[in-house]
Amino acid sequence: MSDVARLAGVSAQTVSRVSNGFAGVTEETRRQVLDAMRELDYRPNSAARALRRGEFRTLGVITFSLSTLGNIRTLDAIATSAARAGYAVTLLPVAVPTQDEVNGAFSRLGELAVDAVIVIMETHLLDAATVSLPPGIPVVVADSDAGDRYTVVDTDQAGGARDAVRHLLDLGHTTVWHLAGPEDSFAAQRRANAWRDTLTEAGLVPPPPVRGDWSAESGYRAGLLLAERPDCTAVFAANDQMALGLLRALHERGRTVPDEVSVVGFDDIPESGSFLPPLTTIHQDFAEVGRLCVEGVLTSMRRPTPEPGTTLVPTRLVSRRSTAPPPGH
């Protein structure tokens, strides 16, 4: 900086002012400084800047090994929104979802150069963490539950599940089976609960849910079971991957979709329109979730005490060809 100042014939402070776009610098001076910067290929040192300003202009994102597609798209939206706001994004990967790993990530975070943290993770691990998040830095939790301790941004899982079940009931199915996600997933729980509640409200008795682990393979195994039940004409799968496996199992067992069995998924992954048959599913707006996460932490940084609360992002039913009225309807 002093080199630039010398070349431009001004003080270092003036260079700083130009560098930060302050008013009160003559156009003439500004130009000279900018020329000198270009000449010397000057780049502000972000470490010194951060030290002086007390902020890093960086957001930390804690996430499991970029496992599920939803998390990835949320992360992508976070990175894009953050960049737009002039913030960088630092990844804090948690290799395996064990308590030790989470504790490790949190303690690393302690000395990491971040102004705020966005957590994309199942919160039961958050709760059980022995190392807590550094106090005083804003936290927003995405796609999970966080009680009333943190601000939460989430897809309206319950609304989406309700739409899926309603869609099937409206087609005339007498009940809807559920291919649920893993028990330790909060999203899976909420989808399952909404499925159960919607059936109950309609005066129906929910059949026992079949459980998978989000993978297509687990959906296939579950599908082999469901294919054995002639009374099963409609299935709501908790995500599109499991729905894919389910479609394969039904096909192998000779149960045609949608003529004999209707299937609805959740997520609307890009491939779901190319399944056999194209999958009716619940579209999630991950981009909006990510945007709101960034907005959330940035707001928290400005205001002193932001009230913890939950923001829900609505879903949308995408109707394709895997759903139809039940046989003989």
Add this chain to the structure above:
Amino acid sequence: MSDVARLAGVSAQTVSRVSNGFAGVTEETRRQVLDAMRELDYRPNSAARALRRGEFRTLGVITFSLSTLGNIRTLDAIATSAARAGYAVTLLPVAVPTQDEVNGAFSRLGELAVDAVIVIMETHLLDAATVSLPPGIPVVVADSDAGDRYTVVDTDQAGGARDAVRHLLDLGHTTVWHLAGPEDSFAAQRRANAWRDTLTEAGLVPPPPVRGDWSAESGYRAGLLLAERPDCTAVFAANDQMALGLLRALHERGRTVPDEVSVVGFDDIPESGSFLPPLTTIHQDFAEVGRLCVEGVLTSMRRPTPEPGTTLVPTRLVSRRSTAPPPGH
């Protein structure tokens, strides 16, 4: 730090030594300092640390909006490897692959707190960038071509494509069609070239390639064309998503897989084992690519002039049920 020093009854420098795990501190003193740290909930200021040390312990990753699955898994591996080496990873998203956006990301990078950069991007955009990467900081390019200017880590695209084609020829097919990726993708080019070369080497005349854009939808459209050709009994798709669309098109047109047509994909995405039928494909080791990228930049940081070179990560053919000998063989 001085507070900790005071509480522990030592100098700030001793605190620094303990904090950095230096030898030459009495066990007794170390314990007292650690106690004081805990007591005061001390966390080293990473900005000051970076300023003093002249390094950030951070890697920048330039990537397109986390578009393709391969990029994502590479990123994941990079983040994990970096964390293991004590480095954080900062994301530099490029929202849309235009020259302006790339230039913008590069100039942002100039004042970003990173010690090295890993680029996961098509290099024709790199080449055409008007803003260049800051000189002097190590760069490794993943999954792309970079001439001889940068170190490159890549999957052995050619080897994988060759294996795919050989597998089909060995089964007895008289030729192999190719569902290619977009022309501006270097990976797509290499896969297409290797396909062509392998056929030529076998004394065959390559049929005209059909081009898609990596998406399942484009694979579907291409598949409708291929389904019309009775002489088409074997297709090598440049990625699994397009193979998925292809399978749907063939199924809709009544051409059974693998009895009438064999299909091989590329990538081995987790879902490919659940396609109808399960897809024979080329497995890529993204984790290894990511690991080597990190290893590469870290090495460059230590040595003065690392020679640019290309490291290829081998692929592996995963044989499932979408391939069989041609009809009447």
Add this chain to the structure above:
DNA sequence: ACAGGTCATGTTTACGTAAACATTCCTCGG
């Protein structure tokens, strides 16, 4: 017993920046 050495710890300084305060110079009203 003392020179020479080693080890644990303390003191000084600089990293590059931006806030706070200081100075200079110019303009404008009375």
Add this chain to the structure above:
DNA sequence: CCGAGGAATGTTTACGTAAACATGACCTGT
């Protein structure tokens, strides 16, 4: 024609850390 006020710029200082150098205690061998 002078002094008040303000705009442009300069000077000083502190942010938290770690390298470099300095100090002092203690040990060893002759």
